[in-house]
Amino acid sequence: MxxxxxxxxxxxxxxxxxxxxxxxxxxxxxxxxxxxxxxxxxxxxxxxxxxxxxxxxxxxxxxxxxxxxxxxxxxxxxxxxxxxxxxxxxxxxxxxxxxxxxxxxxxxxxxxxxxxxxxxxxxxxxxxxxxxxxxxxxxxxxxxxxxxxxxxxxxxxxxxxxxxxxxxxxxxxxxxxxxxxxxxxxxxxxxxxxxxxxxxxxxxxxxxxxxxxxxxxxxxxxxxxxxxxxxxxxxxxxxxxxxxxxxxxxxxxxxxxxxxxxxxxxxxxxxxxxxxxxxxxxxxxxxxxxxxxxxxxxxxxxxxxxxxxxxxxxxxxxxxxxxxxxxxxxxxxxxxxxxxxxxxxxxxxxxxxxxxxxVPRKADSFQDDIYPDAPSHIAALSAEEWASGKSTEGPLLFNMKSLFDGSEPMLVPSSAGNSEPVPPATTPSAPAAEEPSASEKGDVGQKEESTPQSTEKTLTRPPSPVTIPKPSAPKTSKENGSSTAIDETLKEDKTVNGLLMRASQLDKDNDAEDPSKDVSTWDEGEDNVPPAELPPPVSSASRVEESKLVPAKTEKSKTIPQEAVPATQTPTPEATPSQTKIKTSTSSPATRLEEKVEEFTTTTSDSNVSDSTVAPTAKTMGLKQSVETLSGLVLQLSQVVDDLKRASLEKDTRLKAVEDKLAQLVGK
The missing domain is CATH 2.130.10.10 (YVTN repeat-like/Quinoprotein amine dehydrogenase)
Known part of the structure; x- marks a missing residue:
């Protein structure tokens, strides 16, 4: 960019x-x-x-x-x-x-x-x-x-x-x-x-x-x-x-x-x-x-x-x-x-x-943002009134929508956004039409929504830090063929509940803010930035321009997004999260979590031994061991999420400082 x-x-x-x-x-x-x-x-x-x-x-x-x-x-x-x-x-x-x-x-x-x-x-x-x-x-x-x-x-x-x-x-x-x-x-x-x-x-x-x-x-x-x-x-x-x-x-x-x-x-x-x-x-x-x-x-x-x-x-x-x-x-x-x-x-x-x-638009409705109230054909003052010193703040206005509807022109009081006159007492006037705001008028920061070739871009305020809501108690249901021992184990182990809720929450976030569908950049002014795409904080010696940071990509087919670089590391700007290793691991916790879930699913689905021939105690012990492994991965994933939150807060602070600096320069 x-x-x-x-x-x-x-x-x-x-x-x-x-x-x-x-x-x-x-x-x-x-x-x-x-x-x-x-x-x-x-x-x-x-x-x-x-x-x-x-x-x-x-x-x-x-x-x-x-x-x-x-x-x-x-x-x-x-x-x-x-x-x-x-x-x-x-x-x-x-x-x-x-x-x-x-x-x-x-x-x-x-x-x-x-x-x-x-x-x-x-x-x-x-x-x-x-x-x-x-x-x-x-x-x-x-x-x-x-x-x-x-x-x-x-x-x-x-x-x-x-x-x-x-x-x-x-x-x-x-x-x-x-x-x-x-x-x-x-x-x-x-x-x-x-x-x-x-x-x-x-x-x-x-x-x-x-x-x-x-x-x-x-x-x-x-x-x-x-x-x-x-x-x-x-x-x-x-x-x-x-x-x-x-x-x-x-x-x-x-x-x-x-x-x-x-x-x-x-x-x-x-x-x-x-x-x-x-x-x-x-x-x-x-x-x-x-x-x-x-x-x-x-x-x-x-x-x-x-x-x-x-x-x-x-x-x-x-x-x-x-x-x-x-x-x-x-x-x-x-x-x-x-x-x-x-x-x-x-x-x-x-x-x-x-x-x-x-204005190149494709719309069948009245475009009130490009047609504010305009001067009418009715005079606000007579020549005698004006010559004697009487003043008005501007011409009498009429509602341009009457031209669209084919109705009689309606006089309206002027507003500060376009013109300021107040009709004389002898001139009937209708209630003032609602004036579009500055952003609706497109003075600053509005795109032409009906022009595909438009290249207009704006700088918007950076998003607030992303927070993950605290999960509520999960609802469990019995699968066909599950034993009572397995159900009891799942109920007693709280780490499974936390895993399911976090996975559910991350799944929703991934669906709502899929970077493959909408890549967020400064020039495009998007407000929604997924947590996994927030870049890590960098030191003052190696700081790069925020406008050149490349957001991490997330595969659309994954339920849980890839893990971003934690805040404790300072990779080069060209490095992506998928290329950065965490500690001595050869893959990210999210990847290992998926591999464990897949391994566990394959083992239980492809087994030739029926439930009736396996002792409930052995099945319970195997499941408990898998749960403990998943729990460890969840703890690592939780730490990464906390690091991302801190990184988001630090980036928000830096962007706010840049925004204030730009405002000062424009003010000069």
Missing amino acids: SGKFVRASKYRHVYGQVAKKERQYENIRVTNNAWDSNLIQANSKFLAVNWNSSGGGAFAVIPLDEVGKAPDQVPLFRGHTAHVLDTDFNPFDDYCIASGSDDGKIGIWEIPKDYSFHNYTSADGEPKDLEPKKFLQGHGRKVGHVLFHPTAQNVLASSSLDYTVKIWDISTGKELFNLKHPDMVTSMSFSYNGNHLVTVSRDKKLRVWDIRAGKIVSEGPAHTGAKNQRVVWLGNSDRIATTGFSKLSDRQVGIWDAFNLEKGDLGGFYTLDQSSGIVMPFYDDSNKILYLVGKGDGNIRYFEFQNDELFELSEFQSVDPQRGFAAAPRRAVSVKNNEILKGFKTVNDHCIEPISFH
């Missing part, structure tokens, strides 16, 4: 799968504008695409179920006088979408209930273009990014080349707050409860804002490279992740304490590669997975975030590069197929491929 510890996670074998050709969106004309945005956005019903059109800016909205080749003439959302640079769906209204444009305006659009990408036409059969419900005006230059608030209804953030981020109430068109920056904002992200906003600017600085106070609560330098950077808040935590470049043009990922940006990144930057494309980050708070999508390449990396570290899971590879990518909300995934993320990528600016990320 190598002794290498492999980090276990139920998401280690998550894989991405591209939809079949007939489920893709073809004949799509993605804009050729060079502005840095995601180009496409998605919710549970629609897909928005920045469209390459003439006569001013436009974007298209595609219902998710209208797959296949798009018509040459399609309905477009027109109204901007310059290129549409970014769009975002309202998380609390699937039919509401906002757009930012090069003309400095923000468009608020309403998607008709009868809208169809293929068949939304006028009376003469021509596609009908749609107009905005309203425009929000206030920025002096182009609006590069728009982003809806995660908890408050109708609250929108927009960034512009006028170096400001404005917060709007789109229902009234009123500007609520204005956050001034020294340079252009290249990316922004709301905190989980929506009280703070993190921005990264072209001046290579990160800033965390208290939005309603209009002030910076934390500020610090970000990546040193010249290209644009991206930032995302890591769900229900005070950590943020950034993607950017080093001075040597290495693509990097950094983790930061949102309220201590001055201290720098946590643990150093993670270097991805030396590609030139910007990396788009997407974070799934339900599964604590960060997806990194590179512009200009076809790869999608994903990492599990835990204890301020990113652990690489796997990578989706494709020869088709993407310029844009969108992740649908949690309520859009296919729960019955163990899908944890539904994404969409552009391919060569004329096709959009759906990509599903799955």
Whole structure:
């Protein structure tokens, strides 16, 4: 064994799968504008695409179920006088979408209930273009990014080349707050409860804002490279992740304490590669997975975030590069197929491929450990409540099991393990669903039970010393043809009773913990270690690593397991119990015990002399002599068992010390 510890996670074998050709969106004309945005956005019903059109800016909205080749003439959302640079769906209204444009305006659009990408036409059969419900005006230059608030209804953030981020109430068109920056904002992200906003600017600085106070609560330098950077808040935590470049043009990922940006990144930057494309980050708070999508390449990396570290899971590879990518909300995934993320990528600016990320399991029941409660489509606060200073601890959640059962979504109070909000008094809520524990979630130490090829292993606490229960009085029965003298002798000799009970106990232990069926190792983290497999204690001068100790093998056909090396001897690590002699004996007590039992059985069964011709006294004397021999062997076996118990206690102490040392090293 190598002794290498492999980090276990139920998401280690998550894989991405591209939809079949007939489920893709073809004949799509993605804009050729060079502005840095995601180009496409998605919710549970629609897909928005920045469209390459003439006569001013436009974007298209595609219902998710209208797959296949798009018509040459399609309905477009027109109204901007310059290129549409970014769009975002309202998380609390699937039919509401906002757009930012090069003309400095923000468009608020309403998607008709009868809208169809293929068949939304006028009376003469021509596609009908749609107009905005309203425009929000206030920025002096182009609006590069728009982003809806995660908890408050109708609250929108927009960034512009006028170096400001404005917060709007789109229902009234009123500007609520204005956050001034020294340079252009290249990316922004709301905190989980929506009280703070993190921005990264072209001046290579990160800033965390208290939005309603209009002030910076934390500020610090970000990546040193010249290209644009991206930032995302890591769900229900005070950590943020950034993607950017080093001075040597290495693509990097950094983790930061949102309220201590001055201290720098946590643990150093993670270097991805030396590609030139910007990396788009997407974070799934339900599964604590960060997806990194590179512009200009076809790869999608994903990492599990835990204890301020990113652990690489796997990578989706494709020869088709993407310029844009969108992740649908949690309520859009296919729960019955163990899908944890539904994404969409552009391919060569004329096709959009759906990509599903799955946890490989074979189960017909709801997998509650990978589907904790997720943000719902109901807002926790109104725009007026939030602007006046009212706060919530996060979005209202719903039970994901409703997607599996096909029932109505049930709102639940948030729990500390995933999200923390308590619904307002005006919002009905159901009793909280029981949240899986940390071990059930697989943060540390859980295997993927449905994946045979999984190599996940964990270090578990060593087993407690094995104790053999004190035998009770045995039950004897008369064999056919046995004499009264033999029965009386068996009743009077207590050593026979002890032998039978110990043999019975060892037989049970051997059946329950047969090493030939399940070999226990550290990497596999098994808790049940048979007494006969515990290695002997070694001196400090010749101590070897516990992870390399080879457990003794026991033959499956034996009723009583082979004897292990006693604690009084110190053999080399390569020696096995079957090769080690005890004192001057040529075989182990267990082997001699079996030979005596076999000899006694053969003698009594093969005898040609009938019971009636042999005197009871001679038969009794022969049996008593055999019993005395067996008694001596039992005493030796008992001593070996006691030695094994002591060895187990000593090993338990050593393993506990190693475990404490590992805990101290991890704590540092």
